[in-house]
Structures are given as C-alpha cells and as structure tokens.
Amino acid sequence: MGVLTSNSGIFLQGFIITLELFGLAAAGSLLLGTLLGVLRVSPVPVCRAIGTTYVGVFRNTPLTLVFFFFVFAYPLLDIVSISYFTAAVIALTVYTAAFVCEVVRAGINTVPAGQAEACRALGMSFGQLVTSVVLPQAVRAVVPPLVSTMIALLKNTTVAAGFSVAEAGAIRSVLSERGENQLVVLAWVALGFVIVVLLLTLLQRALERRWAVAR
C-alpha cells in the first residue's frame, strides 16, 4: 500500500494519460472503422477491395510494428513532425480501425435483408439506406463485440509505454528509478487495469440490456 500512497501522483498521472490515449484512439478508430466497414459492403467493387486490403494488412501486423513505424520510421520521411503522444494515438487508431471495421461489417450482416429491400422499394439511395436504416440497427447487434474491441484497445495502450509515452505502462520505469519494488508497482498497475476493464464490462452489460432487440 505504501508504494501506492507515496507515489499516488505518478500512478494518477499515468492512468490519466492512458485514458486520454484510449479516448482519442477510440473515437478515431470508431470513425475510421465504421467508414471502412461501410466501404466493405459498398456496391462499388473498388471500395470493397480497399476495405478488404486495409483490414488484411492491419489485422496481420503486430501493433508493436505499427508503433515502430510511426515512432522510428515515419520521422525519417520528413513530412510533419509529430509528438510521441500523437504517434501513439495514430498507431492505435489505425490498428484498431481494422478490428472495428470487421465488427461493423458483421453487424451490418445481422440486419435482415428485408430492411434493405424495403428501403430500396421506398426509393432510398445506398447512402440513405446505410445511415438511416441499416447502421442504427447494426449498432445494437454490434455493441458487445465493439466494447470487447475497445477493451482490447485499452489494454493495447500499454504498448505506448515502450515508445516514450508516459502512460500507465511506464509507471514501472519511473518508479524503478526511485528504487520501489517493481513487483508491487506492477501489481498496482495491473489492478488499475482490472478496475477499468471491469467498468467497461459493466457498461457493456448495461448497453446490451438496454439495446437488446427481440428478433
């Protein structure tokens, strides 16, 4: 307990940065992932191919490698210099978007075909059909797997600790310089993550119960 109370500032700061990373990357990957998901079911074959390729590449690349690219390789391209934090947000967003895309696509496929057919009978365009009929229904089917993806994202933020972002995963290295027992420090960090994951799981259950549709 002593380790936690005497370094509470560092623990708090670490988890706040973790949550910031998580929030930004979650928003980004949800947007990008949904866009890619729509591309993957679009009537235009080229758009489908783009979505498929993106998912194929990023689902099969280790997150550490994505980080590696944005932190070490990207600066050599000399485009716009970005901070470590921004690089981490981009890496997490780009990586998680592939998983969100798959979840969204699966969700779209759960919406009965009759819904889309009815829309077309009413003369709606593909854009209208997707945004006002299919996606709102898909969202409900998608909530549990989507929250699981977000939980994975939260856990993945720790990789940023290895790339110079002072978030919860980096608490260990800060406190090791102060000579704290690392076993204890890591146990507290782990407990912190268990608590946040538990909260997200509770949110998942609540949303599931509220949005469950009887089909």
Added chain:
Amino acid sequence: MSTALFDAPGHRARARHDVYSVVAVLAVAGVLGFVVYRLWVTGQFDGDVWTWLSYPRVRHDLLAALLATLSAFGLGAVLALTFGAIFAAGRLSDHRPVRAVATFVVELFRAIPLLILIFFFYYGLPAADIRVSPFTAVVAGLTLYNGSVLAEVFRAGILALPRGQGEAAFALGLRKTQVTRFVLLPQALRAMLPAVVSQLVVLLKDTALGFLITYNELLYYAKYLGAQPVLDRPLIPVTIVVAAMYIALNLLLSMLATYLERRNRRSRRTVVRPAVVDME
C-alpha cells in the same frame, strides 16, 4: 450477404459506380503516391540503403531473429493451448470451488494487459530474487494471456453444442469423462478451430512485444540493423521487409483458418450421405 444491401446496378448506377471507382482509386493512389514520393525524396530507394540484404551475415541473423520469433510463438502456442484446455475444463467442472478458481484466474489474466504481464515476469520477478530470460518472460506472458482467452473459446465451443448431445450420451450410460471425450470434444473442436487459429494469429503478433523487453526477435533485430551506420542506417527498408515477413506469416495462419473452416462446412454436409451407405 452484403449483396442484399443493393440491387444489381443498372446502366446509370453502373456509370455512377465507375465515377466512384475512379475517385476512390485516385484517392488511394494519391495517398500511396505521396508516401512513395516521400520515401523517394528522402532516399529510401537508393541502392546503398538496400545493400544490407546482400550480406550473408545479415541474412543469417535475420533468419535467426525470425526463428526467435517463431520459437516464442511455437512454445507459447503449445503452452497456451494446454493452459486453455485445463482452465476451460475447470470452468466447466461440476465442482463449485474448481469453477470459482478457474473463473477467477481466466478473468484476471484476460483483464491485465499482456505487456504488463510480460513486465511482471521480466522486471517484477527480480524483486523476488527470481531472474528470467526475456524469452521466458515473453512465453510466460503469452501463455497466461492467450491461454485465458483460449479457455473462453474452448468453453464457448462446448457450450454452443446442442444440449441433446450431452444428454443423449448420459442417457446411454456414458460417464462424465466419456461424454466429454467421445461426444462433446470431437464436435466442439471442429466448430471452434477457426476461432482457435485466429487466436494463434494474435499470439504470433504479440511475440513482437518481446521487442520492448530486449528479446532478440524480429522487430528487435530490425531496430538494431536499422541503426547500423555501416549499412547507411537502413531503418525504413528493414521495417518494410520485417513488416512483409509478419504479414506473410499471419496470412499463412489465417489462410489455414479459412481452409479449416471450409473443410468443416463440407464435411458436415457429407455427414448425412455416408449414413445411408453404412446401413447396407
């Protein structure tokens, strides 16, 4: 399938789609073209940053690094599958204490980030006077995390079977282990193979976390090689090659999953037909 979302395009829709296709291709080509342009401008396509590929020593070390990645994957996969099988059995046990312990362990290790687990073994244990190699730390982390996820996959696979399967087996007088071994497992294994293989893809990708604790695997070697002044610091070329290696490995595993899935679907369909043959 997704085709339910739109009608077969008529000539006007097709013309519109052609416009969209051109726009999409141009957008993607623009982004990729810009990246390639920047690579070119910063001299990443110059011959001298690619010479490292021609050194036998470098090739040998690259292969060794790939083997280090694969050995962490291999051992991690075997141990994670074992861990998963044991704890799935624990969660499905009839004895409440066993169930409680297994549930606690599985839920705990699923909630802790893998990197923290690996740090725990590599940086945490020395505080208790136990020193482990980076390899052991990576494999131990991979086993606990992926084993817990696999335990859930196994459990879900068994629970997804129709109740009648187990009930019928019990009615025939089979004992608990017999029901599981001869009736439930063979069916469940087949259904959950794709999910298991995709978890193995995750495991293979997660070996790259070894990079962060100086385990000399593919990514770690890439960093080392990319910083060599003698080779003109070929970080970007090395990254491209290593990324291609990871993607190829994972695609191979994913293709295995797709293949198994397709084979299962076929075999389930043929199950009905041999029954007629057997009666003769």
